[in-house]
Amino acid sequence: MNAFQIILIATLGILAVFALVGGLRRSIGRPAAMLILIVSIVGILAAADPDRTTRFAQKLGINRGTDLIVYLVTLVVFQGFVVFYLRLRKVRRELTLLVRHVAILEASSRNNPARTPEDAAESDGSDP
Amino acid sequence: MSLDSGYVVMMKRPPHTPTPDVKPDLDPAVGDGTWIIIPVFNEAAAIREVIGSITPCFKNVVAIDDGSSDRTWEVLQDCAPHALRHFVNRGQGAALQTGTDFALARGARRIAHFDADGQHRLEDLKTMVAGVAGGECDIALGDRFAGDASEIPTTRWLLLRAAVLFHRVASGVRLNDVHNGLRVLSREAASSIEITADRMAHASEIIDLIARSGLRVREYPVTIRYSEYARAKGQRWSGSFRILIHYLVGRMAG
Incomplete structure (x- = not known):
């Protein structure tokens, strides 16, 4: 096992632990934790024994293990892109609703400014 | 295009529809009940x-x-009867919906959309307001091709015609001018339409919402003033492409 394999396996191992703990503590969503965990474990297995990846790839009709990894990474990145885009859309929509709400509130308060106790007393005849 | 819900949808205008009577003098009560956004x-x-x-x-x-x-905000505070401010830019569609919500909450009987760059004419607005107030339709849309179209720049003309064709194919909507910013809506129509496309794709979204609403729609000939200022502020080809992408993504994402 060369140095790169060791660094990669260690990094993916930390990521897997992070996903496991985060998922259990609910600090990250369960689906995201599960995805990170699966990707990390598959990555550890592939890095630890590249020949295993090649054998598995050949069973799927793909010549090289490298190609299989590239395809999987492409799928994961694309799925991540879609998820983040939809989340960004949702956040932008919520920002718009917030901005619109604030605009109307500000305009309403300008038209009907908050009354001081003196104003209130003057209008309803009571002592301030 | 639906023809149900008790309304007659008049999306398709016959080729030689007579120009509606121009009513330069608007009933003051109609003017007061109409809020311009x-x-x-x-x-x-x-x-x-x-x-x-x-x-x-x-x-x-x-x-x-x-x-x-x-300095827009300073100017608006000085000259606008009702000035509202988005603290960050959210696009024309969002601003229209903010103004609509504000006006409806204050009892507006009609809502009119009007552009800020001076390209619309007050006479056209009054004619359309009179049409909605008189019960000719629930939604009045400006149609620059039925008005004096001589000033429309060639590239803009091509863009707008492509947009019309696109909406006929994508939405089945048969309108003559789908991206005209001059619109008048009855209170019921404005209440039933909520714009969610923040940026310029809102014009396409409004057409889709109108098509689904079953409300009575009529196009009115209007003249757009293409001043140097308005041309400088207008959409470009790249902007149109961006609008198309936003519109398609919005339709897919729901």
Whole structure:
């Protein structure tokens, strides 16, 4: 096992632990934790024994293990892109609703400014 | 295009529809019940004149500063009967919906959309308001191709015709001008339509919402003033492409 394999396996191992703990503590969503965990474990297995990846790839009709990894990474990145885009859309929509709400509130308060106790007393005849 | 729900949808205009009678003098009660919504973005140079030209006929003008970086907000506070501000820029669609919500909450009987760059004419607005108030339709849309179209720049003409064709194919909507910013909606129509496309794709979204609403729609001939200022502020080819992408993604994402 060369140095790169060791660094990669260690990094993916930390990521897997992070996903496991985060998922259990609910600090990250369960689906995201599960995805990170699966990707990390598959990555550890592939890095630890590249020949295993090649054998598995050949069973799927793909010549090289490298190609299989590239395809999987492409799928994961694309799925991540879609998820983040939809989340960004949702956040932008919520920002718009917030901005619109604030605009109307500000305009309403300008038209009907908050009354001081003196104003209130003057209008309803009571002592301030 | 649905023809149900008790309304007659008049999307398809016959080729030689006579021009509706121009009614320059609007009933003051109709004017007071109509709230004019003007989204404003970096229009400090032009907006005072635009609002000043409207207020003699329509006292309820709502101008929404959509996060301008110039002196627009200062000008609006000085000249607009109702000035609202988005603290960050959220686009024309969002500003229109803000103004609509504000006006409906204050009892508006009709809502009109009017551009801030001075390209629309008050006469056209009055004719369309009179049409909606008189029960000719629930939604009045400006049609620049039925009006004096001689000033339309060639590239703009091509873009707009492509948009019309696109909507006929994508939405089944048969309108003559789908991206005209001059619109008048009855209170019921404005209440039933909620714009969610923040940026310029809102014009396409409004057409889709109108098509689904089953409300009575009529196009009115209008003349757009393509001044140098309005041309400089207008959409470009790249902008149109961006609008198309936003519209398609919005339809897919729901």
